[in-house]
Amino acid sequence: MTTLATATASPKVPVTILTGFLGAGKTTLLNRILRERHGERIAVIENEFGEEGVDNDLIIDSGAEQIVEMNNGCICCTVRGDLVRILVELRRRREAKPEAFDRVIIETTGLADPAPVAQTFFIEDEVAAYYALDAIVTVVDAKHAPLQLDAFHEAQEQVGFADRILLSKSDLVSAEELVTLRGRLVRINPRAPIKPVHFGETPLTDVIDVRGFSLDSILEIEPGFLDEDDHEHDDAIQSFAFTSARPLDAAKLQAFFRDAIATYAKDLMRYKGVVALAGLDHRVVFQGVHMLMASDADRPWAADEVRESRLVFIGKNLPRDALIGQLEHCVAS
Amino acid sequence: MAGATEQKPGIPLLAKALPLVADADITFAEPWEAKAFAIVVKLADAGHFTWPEWVECFSKEVAAATAVEAVGGLPKTYYEQWLDAAERIMIEKGITSREQLVARRFALGVTGPGHVLK
Numbered sequence: 227m228t229t230l231a232t233a234t235a236s237p238k239v240p241v242t243i244l245t246g247f248l249g250a251g252k253t254t255l256l257n258r259i260l261r262e263r264h265g266e267r268i269a270v271i272e273n274e275f276g277e278e279g280v281d282n283d284l285i286i287d288s289g290a291e292q293i294v295e296m297n298n299g300c301i302c303c304t305v306r307g308d309l310v311r312i313l314v315e316l317r318r319r320r321e322a323k324p325e326a327f328d329r330v331i332i333e334t335t336g337l338a339d340p341a342p343v344a345q346t347f348f349i350e351d352e353v354a355a356y357y358a359l360d361a362i363v364t365v366v367d368a369k370h371a372p373l374q375l376d377a378f379h380e381a382q383e384q385v386g387f388a389d390r391i392l393l394s395k396s397d398l399v400s401a402e403e404l405v406t407l408r409g410r411l412v413r414i415n416p417r418a419p420i421k422p423v424h425f426g427e428t429p430l431t432d433v434i435d436v437r438g439f440s441l442d443s444i445l446e447i448e449p450g451f452l453d454e455d456d457h458e459h460d461d462a463i464q465s466f467a468f469t470s471a472r473p474l475d476a477a478k479l480q481a482f483f484r485d486a487i488a489t490y491a492k493d494l495m496r497y498k499g500v501v502a503l504a505g506l507d508h509r510v511v512f513q514g515v516h517m518l519m520a521s522d523a524d525r526p527w528a529a530d531e532v533r534e535s536r537l538v539f540i541g542k543n544l545p546r547d548a549l550i551g552q553l554e555h556c557v558a559s
Numbered sequence: 560m561a562g563a564t565e566q567k568p569g570i571p572l573l574a575k576a577l578p579l580v581a582d583a584d585i586t587f588a589e590p591w592e593a594k595a596f597a598i599v600v601k602l603a604d605a606g607h608f609t610w611p612e613w614v615e616c617f618s619k620e621v622a623a624a625t626a627v628e629a630v631g632g633l634p635k636t637y638y639e640q641w642l643d644a645a646e647r648i649m650i651e652k653g654i655t656s657r658e659q660l661v662a663r664r665f666a667l668g669v670t671g672p673g674h675v676l677k
Contacts, residue, residue, distance in 0.1 A: 303674070348676050439676070476665060483669040503665075508658040512666055513676065519669055520676035523662035 238358035239320070241330045242434055243343050246365030247374045247381045248336030251394040255365060255428060256333055264430045269327040271312055273335040303517065305346040310353060313346070317356045329434065330357065337380050340364075340387040341495070341516060348518050361438030364388035365423070368396040371407055375414075375461065379542075382463040385411055386495050386540045387515075388418040389438025396422050414463050416447045417498060417538050441511045441522045445500050445536060463495070465540040468553045473504040474535055475558040482556050486549065487517050490541060499537035502527065504558035591672070592638040599645050608652050613644075616651075620644035 246252045260268060292307035309332065320326045334343060340362050347359035364384045367374070374381040385391065391411060396404055411420060421432055437443040447467060479501065486494060498513040512521035527533050539549065587593040603610050620640050628634045635643070649655045666675060 476661075480665060480668045487669065503661075506658055506661060508656075508662065510662040510665060514666075514670075515676065517670060518674050518676045519666040521662050521664075521666035523656065523659040526658075 238356060239317075239327075239329060240360040240434065241332065241347065241357050242360050242436070243332050243334065243340060243362045244365070244433070245334045245338060245340050245343075245362060245384045245387075246336065246392075247367065247371070247378070247384065249370065250336070250365040250367040251423070251425075252333055252336075252365050254425065255392065255394075255423060255433075256331065258425075258427055259331075259430055259433060262430055266329060266430065266434070267325070267327045269316055269330045271309065271316075271330060271332045273333065273338065303345060303349055304342040305349050306342045309343065309346050310350050313353050313357060317352075329360075331433075337378075338384075339380065340384060341492075344387070344515055345518065348515075359439050360434060361389035361436035362387050363390045363392060363433050363436065364418070365392045365394055366407075366411065368393050368404060368407060369398040370395075372403075372410075375410065379462060382414060382461055383495070385414045385418075386463040386465075386542075388415055390432065390436050391415070391418045391420045392423040392428060392432065393420055394423050397424065410461065414461055414465060415540055416465050416467065417445065417496075417540070419446065439513070441513060441520060442524060445498055445511075445538065447536070447538060463540065463542050464544065464546070465538060466544070466546040466550065467539075468535075468537045468550055470535045470553075470557055471532055472557045473502040473533060474556045476503045476506075478556040478558075479503070479553075482552055483514075483519070485552075487514075487519075490544060492516055493542040493544060494539065495541045497537065497539045497541075499535065500524065501535040501537065502533035587638075588636075589638075592641075595638055595642045595645055599641070599648075602649070602654065607654055608648055613648060616648045617641065617644040620647065 244252055244256060256270065260270070294305050294307040294310075313330075316327070316330065332343060334340065344359060344362060346353055347357055348354055364387070366385065371381070375385070393408075393411075399407070408420060411418075421428070423432070494514075494516060496513070496515055499511070501510050501512070503510050506523075508526050509524035510521060511524045512519065514520070537553070587596070599613060602608065603613055608616075617640070620643050624635045624640045624643075646655075646660060650657055650660075
């Protein structure tokens, strides 16, 4: 279907946020990507120059992180002032010289909260009009992640926000340790595929065109997550899924989200779903980051298809059972 | 893009819209009104429908809204009528669909216009 966007707009510059805890191997990975002969011209924005430099002719240091609160009265809607300034500057350069770059990768510091970085692409009009956030890719160090996840909430947040997880240094741990870590990562975030990466070697396609923020991308839930009974684990950031084979009531579901967003605000990190709304023959897809949300119509349900709604929530200390109970009340009567 | 050739290039579209304005001052009370206005002008400009097609669609919408108001129904502002007509012509021309409008309003109804993931 032609959408209004395609009818009126030109393609936006895709942006990847590369995050991961200190020493996970973000810079090594980035260097590998930049040296690969893929024909993509990539502008790199770094928060800080690490010991190992990044080898690229279009690399910009964003300087100190600058979290800016927006004037819309919403405590969630922080953006990164440093990024706004640089992205606008890069836009001007590309408008003058379109061949300057094709895409942007932002490498954040190990301690960065991904939310303000991501929100910058939706809240700042000048940025939103020109750039499209493709995905948040998180590098997780298999050797050190267990301790980092225990000790630093930022490490959990980076996993929770991820659209894709790249697992580095998995050769340094035993098979059992790897299974345990994978299980833990899936409980935090069941919708981000986990891919191993060795010494930064990963095809560019693992990092770009992930389409994590595309409404029409498939909602993948890691196999086994839905069947899991054991929800006894200590991580503050966890996820849960809700499925219903009966159509949902649009107004009730809207009320549920209004309430959940108002109540949990920053603790509700990411959510995504494919739902069957009563009275509508098309699948409705939606997703959100904190208080920002988008929804659209997807393809019609097939005649022989079970109209199963699936919703996934990732957040901090969310009362899973209570929220599932509220969602059960959203089934259309 | 039926009938796109009927639109002669260089005719200012705004001038043709003017006869339909109830009071002659075109002012926008809210930013969305300007947006709705601009979207229709741009789509016509791009050949998705002709201006006469738009005028016909908008006239029908105005007539329908007037009839509703006449029997005590909720009155609609000029740009509410404009928006309803814009949605109708976009559905008719296959630029969007009823399903897409319903689906997109879902998130809008949750967060309000300031918090939409663009």
